[in-house]
Amino acid sequence: MAEPDTKSRRPTSPHLWIYRWTITMATSIIHRLTGLALGLGALLLTWWLLAAASGPDAFAVVHLFVTSWVGRLVLFGFTWALSFHLLNGIRHLAWDTGWGFELKTATATGWTVVILSVLITLLAWVIGYHMLGAY
Amino acid sequence: MSIRTPLGKVRGLGAAKNGTAHWWMQRLTAIALVPLGIWLLASLVALVGADHATVVAWLNRPVPAILMILLVTAGFYHLKLGLQVVIEDYIGAESSKLVLLVLVNFACIALGFACVFAVLKIAFGS
Numbered sequence: 001m002a003e004p005d006t007k008s009r010r011p012t013s014p015h016l017w018i019y020r021w022t023i024t025m026a027t028s029i030i031h032r033l034t035g036l037a038l039g040l041g042a043l044l045l046t047w048w049l050l051a052a053a054s055g056p057d058a059f060a061v062v063h064l065f066v067t068s069w070v071g072r073l074v075l076f077g078f079t080w081a082l083s084f085h086l087l088n089g090i091r092h093l094a095w096d097t098g099w100g101f102e103l104k105t106a107t108a109t110g111w112t113v114v115i116l117s118v119l120i121t122l123l124a125w126v127i128g129y130h131m132l133g134a135y
Numbered sequence: 136m137s138i139r140t141p142l143g144k145v146r147g148l149g150a151a152k153n154g155t156a157h158w159w160m161q162r163l164t165a166i167a168l169v170p171l172g173i174w175l176l177a178s179l180v181a182l183v184g185a186d187h188a189t190v191v192a193w194l195n196r197p198v199p200a201i202l203m204i205l206l207v208t209a210g211f212y213h214l215k216l217g218l219q220v221v222i223e224d225y226i227g228a229e230s231s232k233l234v235l236l237v238l239v240n241f242a243c244i245a246l247g248f249a250c251v252f253a254v255l256k257i258a259f260g261s
Binding site: 055 | 165166168172173180181182183184188191194203207210221250252253257260
């Protein structure tokens with residue numbers, strides 16, 4: 001008796017990209033992407049902590065990287081990734097309690113998270129540049 | 136439709152055999168990471184441009200040292216759980232999935248312990 005061909009005849013869902021983008025869809029995939037990005041951010045944090053523990057010479061190398069233009073761009077990205085993932089994480093925790101599933105609410109909280117994450121990132125960098133004068 | 140009772144199902148702890156442990160730990164670490172993440176962002180902003188001596192003096196104090204250890208512990212645990220879901224979602228082949236899961240677990244544990252060691256060395260060092 002032949003085995004049923006389950007691999008090729010399996011019904012597939014319509015391809016994701018045929019749908020019009022909605023904010024709920026976008027925040028969902030961005031949450032996963034920012035999570036992956038923060039994994040790379042954790043590597044930078046580890047490098048920073050190990051360098052601080054190793055001594056001034058090792059620390060100077062990290063300092064040179066994070067103050068370079070590439071470093072600043074990377075850190076700016078991590079600032080936004082952390083802000084977004086944290087805010088959208090709170091949104092997920094609210095969903096876990098059963099709150100916020102109505103389409104109107106989910107759309108509103110989605111936009112709130114996007115806008116707030118950008119504002120927090122900009123605020124952090126404005127304050128950060130002011131701190132540069134402090135040392 | 137299954138004729139098994141809800142109790143019978145939950146006793147088997149589902150297909151993954153660990154029940155809601157993964158889901159629960161992801162939420163638990165997420166809740167911890169909300170205040171810890173805000174603290175990290177605020178601390179890093181305050182430390183912009185800081186030299187080695189300033190960073191060491193900061194991590195030498197008990198509260199920043201303890202919060203940093205809590206952050207990296209909860210953070211790497213949360214990262215391990217998150218990456219596990221991503222791998223389980225997108226990697227089809229059983230062998231590559233297994234290899235990646237082992238690598239992610241090892242990496243998160245090794246990096247997490249490295250961070251804790253670094254903080255403790257600074258905190259107890261000078």
